[in-house]
Amino acid sequence: MKVLVTGGAGYIGSHTICELLDHGMEVVSADNFQNAVPETFERIEAITGQKVVNENLDLSEVKACQILFEQHPDITAIIHFAARKAVGESVEKPLVYYRNNLNSTINLLHFGTLAGVKHLVFSSSCTVYGNPGNQPVDEDSPVGNIESPYGYTKMMGEQILRDHIHSHPSFSGISLRYFNPVGAHPSGKLGELPLGKPNNLVPFITETAIGLRPCLEVFGADYDTPDGTPIRDYVHVVDIAKAHVQALLHIQQSDQRERFEVFNLGTGKGMSVLEIIQAFEQATGVALNYRFSPRRAGDVETIYANADKAAQVLKWQPEYSLETMMASAWKWQQHLANQR
């Protein structure tokens, strides 16, 4: 099986490539380094011993996407990670987000199907559930009332895939709704690499702990939660990566129940921001400098997953503990510091 991984130099894409190679799958990446660096492929090679071909092109451009499939006519499946993903930026530049994230998905489906690709695994997000009332959230929970254009690109991406599959009986797809992916490869050689100031909690924690940032701001202590800070479902990025392998294995089975399926990927455990800070301090022995700030616009109070469907159908279960998530993120941050 030859798998096209779009966004292969990105955080989840790079960890997924390692897992795919580990399972003997052939991989080609398409990444234009808009929010990633070429060195990621050297890191992947250091871990797996294998070189990955990357095509540096913009998938939202029709011609570039067409050429990609002409150059790689033997691709059988696509895992589509490549997207802009900064929630706040998407509010400021919605057209950039809709143009990039939707056009790339449309182009991949169009030219991929023409080239004989049979399957696409879509990188979606729990953000499609908006601000859900009932917890944990399962796949039947309503989507919508989303806080950002970024989130809407994920919801629309799922709909585009669903409709395309409906009109192409030979095509099937899976949408994976990630909760909060954190942590890094156990080797410490691969991890999240935010360019500039991190938006997400765990990279901000590790950059503060190593001294790159003076202080972590905890956005809001007045939520209706046990300690007043928001609750999320943090899941190890390697567990998320492994789910993509399971998704590809499942999607190839001719008895796949539905040709389009959606799965939540989370641990099912809700953790508050203060619990994450505490877990980091305990796992690493490093005291973190933090202070409370006003709420961040667009943050929901509580969301965590019911991931029973992924366990039953994909035979996927997260294996890594919260402690390992924090320790591996810290190991990666230290690895980066040693390279500077």
Ligand code: WQD
């Ligand atoms: C987690 C918690 C913050 C930074 C986003 C996307 C989602 C997904 C993952 C992306 C919140 C708090 C954070 C900081 C803080 N996909 N926080 N200080 O917002 O749950 O999810 O990223 O690609 O679609 O919406 O993740 O890590 O930003 O925040 O207090 O400096 O940490 O307020 O409660 P979020 P996050």
